[in-house]
Amino acid sequence: MRRRTFLSTALASLATSRISSLTYAADAAQSRDHLLVVLFLRGGCDGLNLLGPANDKDYIAARPEWLRVTDAGKFEGLSLKNGYNGIDMRLHKEAAPLKELYDSGHLAMIHACGLQNGSRSHFEAQDMMERGVADQKDIGVASGWLTRTIEALSPRGLLPAVAVGGELPDSLLHSKVAVSMTEARDFNYGHERQVALLKRLYEGRESIHRTGKLTLDTITALQTKLPRDGDGNVQDYTPEKGVSYNDIGGLGDSLRSLAQIAKMDAGLRVATVDYDGWDTHESQEYRFNEQVSELSRALHxxxxxxxxxxxxxxIVVHTEFGRRLKSNQSEGTDHGYGGVHMVLGQGINGGRLHGEWRGLANEHLDEGADLAIATDYRTILSEVLTKRVGLDDVKSIFPGFAMPKALGIV
Structure with a gap:
């Protein structure tokens, strides 16, 4: 997105906001500073290829070796401790960095998870998930679940919510404080003279004037936080010692940008990142290998x-649905149902698989074809929001959702 286009979008989206939504000093009473990062794997990640029961006879019968994890040979998966009883659950061979996080106790994984009463349409499933609902009849919910989360938290930092990319996802639909940006250095609008001219245009006392000036002041404040050389040029971001995002790909670039933004001490509470390309109807072996490798290395x-x-x-990683148990005729997999979701963070109950695994026998499948949903995706999010992020309850976040017994992720 071009800078001028971004500013116009920012001014339009902020025009109806409360001016108090963005302030420079954090409220002394606001002690909750937990950062929630939501990574959406768009396209329907094949959870059974990412994390599969290598010794399950129904799994073996349904797919060729190149579309599943095996216990030996070219497609041998990475064995995990603390799996489901009696099941040899293994990660995809390209997910070694994820296994390292898992073995360290910082990564928890949940299989057979997703939208109950959901859809196998990308558009519908993503729309429901990002609005925090699980049924088409509730699709009229006006805002995104992260928008409602931000409202419940009432953060007073400079930059409470960021979507890394060109536009806001529907999870931040109608947010009054969220902005989108690709890189912090590009969150700008021309030279100082141009900004000064725009500020003069917003010297009135109407709400739109105050909002416009506040937006420009926000941009200016963030620009002052960027490291510069002696000539005033913005320097490239330097990760922590021993960390490199080089040669990872687009997801690595997005997460590198997010790391820089998070370290700017601007009051960031919610961040979203998208990683698409998971719609593997054809030639899945090569495409999926590349996707898993990039996801694993970038997250690590x-x-x-x-x-x-x-x-x-x-960090919460989720996808709109998984893929069908049986492979198709194009060496790929079609839209399914249950998938794999992940939670990453220090202090969680990581290094184990959570939720219920009912198996892949025909009587346990959804409509005899797909991995059935054993865990509603909102169960995971509710546990994270109440036990990590600082919300007292999630009634306003997920309307109509009756929280079942917690999974014990936190």
Whole structure:
């Protein structure tokens, strides 16, 4: 997004906001500073190829070797401790960095998770998940679940919510404080003379004038936090020692940008990142290998880069649905149902698989074809919001959702 286009969008979205939504000094009474990062794997990640029961006869019968994890050979998966009883659950061979996080006790994984009464349409499933609902009849909810989370937290930092990318996702729909940016250095609008001219245009006392000036002041304040050389040029971001995002790919670039933004001490509470390309109807083996490798390396680099924030950061990774148990005729998999979700952070009950695994026998499948949902995705989010982020309850976040017994992730 071009800078001028961004500013116009920012001014329009903030025009109806309360001016108190953005302030420079944190409220002394606001002690909750936990950062929630939501990484959405768009396209429907094949959870059974990412994390599969290597010794399950129904799994073996349904897929060729190149679309599952095996217990030996070319597609041998990475064995995990603390799995489901009697099941040899293994990670994809390209997920070694994820296994390292898992073995360290910082990563928890939940299989057979997703939208109950959901859809196998990308658009509908993503829309429901980002609005925090689980049924088409509730799709009229006006805002995103992260928008309602921010409102419940009432943060008073400079930059409470950021979507890394060109636009806000629907999880931040109608947010009055969220902004989108690709890089912190590009969150700008021309030279100082142009900004000064715009500030003069917003010298009135109407709400839109105050909002416009506040937006420009916010941009200016963030720009002053960027490291510069002796000539005033913005310097490239330097990760923590031993961390490199080089040659990872687009997700690595996005998470590197997020790390820089999070370290700017601007009151960031919620951040979203998208990683698409998981719609593997054809030639899944090569595409999926690349996707898993990039996801694993990027998350590993970001988590290590954010080492100083581990005690006050939680990362949730989810996808709109999984893929069908049986492979198709194009060496891929079609839209399914249950998938794999992840929670990453210091102090969680990591290093284990959570939720219920009912198996892949036909009587346990949804409509005899897909991995059935055993865990509603909102169960995971509710536990994170109440036990990590600082909310008292989630009634306003997930309307109509009756919280079942907690999974014990936290």
């Amino acid at each position: 680099a970001f988590y290590n880069d954010m080492s100083r924030f581990h005690s006050k950061m939680t």
